[in-house]
Amino acid sequence: MTSIIQKPSTHPLVDIIERVESGGALLPDSETNVIEVVGVLKSYGVVLDAYWRNLIYVAQEQFLNPFPFFKYFNGELSPQKLLKHWWHDRINYELSEYVMKSMLWHGGGGLDTYLDSPEFSERAQKAIEAKIKANLPLRGLSRLFPAFLLEQVRQMAYYSVLGQFWEVMSPLFLDLSDRYDRGEIHTIPQVVEHVLAGLVAAANNPITYAVEIGNQSYEIIPKSAGLTFLTDAAVPYVEAVFFKSFPFRGTVSYNAQAHQIPQEQKQFSYGVLYADPLPIGSAGIPPTLLMQDLRHYLPNYLHALYCQSPRGEDDLRVQICVSFQKSMFCVTTAAILGLAPYPITTSDPTQQQANRTYLEGWMDRLLDSRLPGFQVCDLRACEL
Secondary structure: OOOOOOOOOOOOOHHHHHHHHOOOOOOOOOHHHHHHHHHHHHHHHHHHHHHHHHHHHHHHHOOOOOOOOOHHHOOOOOHHHHHHHHOOOOOOHHHHHHHHHHHHHHOOHHHHHHHOOHHHHHHHHHHHHHHHOOOHHHHHHHHHOOOHHHHHHHHHHHHHHHHHHHHHHHHHHHHHHHHHHOOOOOOHHHHHHHHHHHHHHHOOOEOOEEEEEOOEEEEEEOHHHOOEHHHHHHHHHHHHHHHHOOOOEOOEOOOHHHOOOOOOHHHOOOOOOOOOOOOOOOOOOHHHHHHHHHHHHOOHHHHHHHHOOOOHHHHHHHHHHHHHHHHHHHHHHHHHHHHOOOOOOOOOHHHHHHHHHHHHHHHHHHOOOOOHHHHOOOOOOOOO
């Protein structure tokens, strides 16, 4: 598309804006970037399949369980699995819970509004009463702290919603990998197009949540609440996880006098698009948990690319983190295009200017992200 916008932009990231307007993506198109993005999303699709199944299991089968010691086993506890768990030869489900809590804390969208509504409180209370009917300790706790169990149900709802979101994204990423293997995906814009098509196809999928207690089903989020995949799951997810998230313990001080964390929640910028690829093996650094999971399912072509770097496998988690961030900028591009006020291919000058203003708003938020550094560097040339 030839841009005919009359008012030139003075934005520092104008080159990226113009590339998106011309059908490109936030991430530059290159053979290396395609290999990294498709390869890491293949691994991510496998990991997400495990994540979403566990989140749904916890939401439905561990409902108001005060001591869910075996929640990561999906109801399949055995001595062998227990030993693997203790040896950390397993999927790090703690990461999915970290993401869930990020969404719960930042809120946003229709889900957050519904969970503060009288309808939710009424439905949740019915499920709570049924669950604690024969549990004297929980009944006593509920009488002492009436809002406690209600907040636990609210958290269970986020378990379920995040699980439903990733249930869509997992096969979407795996299908992208299959298309790449068949020779159908060659460029970063094609990656973005694939993700955007998947988001659009699932946009109006209803978000619901119910639990079975005894022989009765209790609808916590009924279909009548009108919650949908794109507006009430995908968009809050992008906002909470890609942009805001939490400061990682061990990298900044939580001491209020240190002033290392913004006082306003809306100023948080600790999401995946901003995170430094820290070569830290501590389990307390959430990105490390994900990189540890991803490394087990890397396709051979991506692993071979990593081995060509100066450090080879010595900084494998760091390289995976860089590739993962690149892939998330592709997903972010798809979200930006899907939410744009007008089609990005429009030839109407007024609509083009509206899109330009819209894109500049996004670029304002991405100025301090890792995006500018990805414009000139690739995996082997960039100093991590």
